[in-house]
Amino acid sequence: MNRNIQGAIFDMDGTLVDSLFFWDAYWKRLGEDFLQNPAFKPSAEDDKRVRTMLMEEVVELLHREYGIGESPAALLNYTNRMIGWFYENLVTVKEGVIALLDRLKEKGVKLVLASASSRDMVRLALRVCGLDGYFPTVVCCEEVGAGKDKPDVFLKALAALGTPLRETWVFEDSVVALTSAASCGLPTVGVYDANNFMQEELAKRATHYIAKGESFEKLLPMLD
Secondary structure: OOOOOOEEEEOOEOOOEEOOOHHHHHHHHHHHHHHOOOOOOOOHHHHHHHHHOOHHHHHHHHHHHHOOOOOHHHHHHHHHHHHHHHHHHOOEEOOOHHHHHHHHHHOOOEEEEEEOOOHHHHHHHHHHOOOHHHOOOEEEHHHHOOOOOOOHHHHHHHHHHOOOHHHEEEEEOOHHHHHHHHHOOOOEEEEOOOOOOOHHHHHHHOOEEEOOOOOHHHHHHHHO
16 A cells, blocks of 8 residues: 555445445345345346446346336435444444554545445444544445446545545445446455455455455554
8 A cells, every 4th residue: 555645435335344244234125125035136247337327327227127026216215214224233344444544544545435335334334333533534336327337436536535646545346337447546455244245356456455355454554
């Protein structure tokens, strides 16, 4: 990591907090509640795609391709209720996150959160996990009108920070999102998550990588 790091852009789900197991629970609930099939899963391709999409896009896809829900709007309401319960009860902070955030703050590094989740859900998750004091600024994909398969949210986060491109690091667990950030010239830190795909590819593409079994504290010596 660049010792002159001035800014850091963090993803939330799968990076700061252990929450991506939501999708397996979500598919099961959809199957039970709408299809009488608790073993329901979308295609492997769709299962990957939804993790960087806007939730509005996700429910539209599920309604259109799988006939789930009376309408996308009704399915979105159902999904938001489930997400709220999920964050309130099951989501936890990943190991070493607090130690790294504290060190970055001590060093005067500016922090911003860039998430594909809605602002309400982000604020809920940050509050429940004790992270709300670290991120005065949150940038959401829904507000820029594009998922993380495009660089828009990272560029908006960079503008909010006002820090130099090469001294602003992006922390991501998704190879799609990390690739979008890297396409802008932003240095990257890949974060292992057991519930995300293509971890070997993520490790190859990231400037630095926090592997399975490693903590965010791995990065602390680079900040000294």
